[in-house]
Amino acid sequence: MTGAGSVVQVSVYPVKSLAGRTVREAEVGPAGLVGDRAWSVVDVTTGERVTVKSTPEMGEVVATGDDEADTITLTEVLGRPVRLQRSGQPQVDAAAVHLVSRRAIARAAAGDVPEGCSADDPRANLLLDLPEDEDERSWVGRTVRVGEVEIAVTRTPKHCLGVYAEVRRPGTVRVGDRVEVLPG
Known part of the structure; x- marks a missing residue:
């Protein structure tokens, strides 16, 4: 060792x-x-996952653990309606x-x-x-x-x-x- x-x-x-x-x-x-990458961000309109690669400003947002507050913050930062979706396995x-x-x-x-x-x-x-x-x-x-x-x-x-x-x-x-x- x-x-x-x-x-x-x-x-x-x-x-x-x-x-x-x-x-x-x-x-x-x-x-x-435990709890790592347990949620993903989804565009409400298209249903597609939103990632930091296509939307770099996401990397500045720190998740608080409050799903509703995080959704509101992300919608404001991204300028479009999004929601958090729980993943079955860490992403x-x-x-x-x-x-x-x-x-x-x-x-x-x-x-x-x-x-x-x-x-x-x-x-x-x-x-x-x-x-x-x-x-x-x-x-x-x-x-x-x-x-x-x-x-x-x-x-x-x-x-x-x-x-x-x-x-x-x-x-x-x-x-x-x-x-x-x-x-x-």
Whole structure:
């Protein structure tokens, strides 16, 4: 087992494409952080999903958890009637958990940014503080323990910083939790 750092921030994105909320701890289930990307925004007129890719101003709105208030705010910001729709499963694009280290953000600030990625808002669930000799990209194919949660790191994102992972053992993650790369 290799000590690889600690969790410095936990973020949940209740509504897909909206800004996230920073929390002290979060439950992690088989599909990822509980409540993460549990809702999507739908255009009332067309019935189609509205995303930050087509409507960048969505990324500035922080979901409050009050569906009615969030719907009113989004309708005002977007200038068209929208509604929130609960998703059966979290609306993740690639994996249950997205991890990014402070070092990855520093590399991005120095110009090492994947095309289409926002270094200002990597939209990660877990922000990690890692030792200088540790790079989360080397964890692909490995199992990592974050507090009491175990995740299998599956790949590096094409258009984001950090790594994507699937949940092997659910539990709770907290700010300050130790991050360890397991042997094997």
